[in-house]
Amino acid sequence: MQVDLGNVLDTAPAHGVSRETLERLDGRVAAAHERIEQGREANEHGYEALNLPSSTDPDEIRDAVSRFDDPDAVITVGIGGSALGAATLTDALESDVDAYYLDNVDPEAVERLLDSLDLSQTVVNVVSRSGTTAETLANFLVVREAMDDAGVDWAEQTFVTTGEEGNLRDLADKHDLPLLPVPDGVPGRFSVLSTVGLAAAALCGHDIDAILEGAAAQEARLSDSLFDSPAYAYGAVSFALAERGMLQNAMMPYAESLETFSEWFAQLWAESLGKDGLGQTPLRALGATDQHSQLQLYRAGPRDKLVTLVRATERDDVDIPETDLDGLAYLGGSSLGELLDAEFEATEASLVAAGRPNVRIEIERVDEYGLGELLYAMEAACVLYGELASVDTFVQPAVEWGKRAARGLLGGGDFEEADAVAEKERLVVE
Numbered sequence: 001m002q003v004d005l006g007n008v009l010d011t012a013p014a015h016g017v018s019r020e021t022l023e024r025l026d027g028r029v030a031a032a033h034e035r036i037e038q039g040r041e042a043n044e045h046g047y048e049a050l051n052l053p054s055s056t057d058p059d060e061i062r063d064a065v066s067r068f069d070d071p072d073a074v075i076t077v078g079i080g081g082s083a084l085g086a087a088t089l090t091d092a093l094e095s096d097v098d099a100y101y102l103d104n105v106d107p108e109a110v111e112r113l114l115d116s117l118d119l120s121q122t123v124v125n126v127v128s129r130s131g132t133t134a135e136t137l138a139n140f141l142v143v144r145e146a147m148d149d150a151g152v153d154w155a156e157q158t159f160v161t162t163g164e165e166g167n168l169r170d171l172a173d174k175h176d177l178p179l180l181p182v183p184d185g186v187p188g189r190f191s192v193l194s195t196v197g198l199a200a201a202a203l204c205g206h207d208i209d210a211i212l213e214g215a216a217a218q219e220a221r222l223s224d225s226l227f228d229s230p231a232y233a234y235g236a237v238s239f240a241l242a243e244r245g246m247l248q249n250a251m252m253p254y255a256e257s258l259e260t261f262s263e264w265f266a267q268l269w270a271e272s273l274g275k276d277g278l279g280q281t282p283l284r285a286l287g288a289t290d291q292h293s294q295l296q297l298y299r300a301g302p303r304d305k306l307v308t309l310v311r312a313t314e315r316d317d318v319d320i321p322e323t324d325l326d327g328l329a330y331l332g333g334s335s336l337g338e339l340l341d342a343e344f345e346a347t348e349a350s351l352v353a354a355g356r357p358n359v360r361i362e363i364e365r366v367d368e369y370g371l372g373e374l375l376y377a378m379e380a381a382c383v384l385y386g387e388l389a390s391v392d393t394f395v396q397p398a399v400e401w402g403k404r405a406a407r408g409l410l411g412g413g414d415f416e417e418a419d420a421v422a423e424k425e426r427l428v429v430e
């Protein structure tokens, strides 16, 4: 994996960051790295996530899923980091097992999925670190009833991934369900390289050892200089650009297989760094598609964006047949991969031409090793950014207000937040 900051330097000083600025920042990176290493050595909450390449036990995960005999599908019932990491992996990699995610409580979507599956051939992984998340528990109860209605012994086809206590732990104990522990010091958005993200991947037959090896390769690159660590280079330049007004970060992979990765990145970046009025808003984009959608804004809209362009340098390819269509003959005889690469390079140059800073991240292939590298590097980049911004990277207090309001609206307790909902100002236009 490599991170190329050239296009950030090229847009400096007006809209980028100069090499001199990065060299000045490197001293703060060294101090941040020391703090991170202390946190890792002490397995402090959150920092523990950066130890997962060695602390995760792949055999424990394989043992837990080995009892399920060749399912057609796996449904992961979870939300946020309890679903997005696993989805990033299974959506990026091919498998004979279909992986689905119930990470929302849209009744039509839930019903459509359950009606489409042979539940007798479906394994269910209920994932919740806290064991109390309303959406996850509600969806589990719906899935369990659907399995009952289908005459399927749900307990035979369900395993739980959860923390040391809570409703899910109780349920697993009551029904003697197979259980994978969620590492206590790892927030959900940092848990893809743990039991949380790797169980579905293992069920789908993916090489979870290779995922961890890729992650370990980026772990080994963490150093006291951003010029020696791709992860820290990305974290430091993202921070420096945000300090200079680039308060949005468009994550734009040029690979359909990385589309869910952008969703995972959005939670990691937003929930970790959006604190104290600070943060850098992650935007989800996809190359080449969004050249025909959002690029106009990135090039000619407000000067408030970093564009992060990600690609694999190796991939399977498809030839474009020769053609005599007027004006299109230049495409014939090339390939879709060559076209995608040309679009990638043209887009990054077009952003520089418009004075819009962008970073190029390249992995060799979108395979288990490459995904492990990318995911670990983004996590380490996020932790570094949080240290440089002096925010509490590993908590998410702002999300609790809405949970209390929703619970109050459903009669789950007496919450003043629910009262505030009832007092909503209205100006309805019909």
Ligand SMILES: O=P(O)(O)OC[C@H]1O[C@](O)(CO)[C@@H](O)[C@@H]1O
Pocket: 079, 080, 081, 082, 127, 128, 129, 130, 131, 132, 133, 136, 187, 188, 189, 271, 396, 399
């Ligand atoms: O794994 P849990 O505890 O169900 O939490 C799911 C998600 O909800 C959050 O706690 C936010 O509400 C995320 O941080 C987390 O990934």
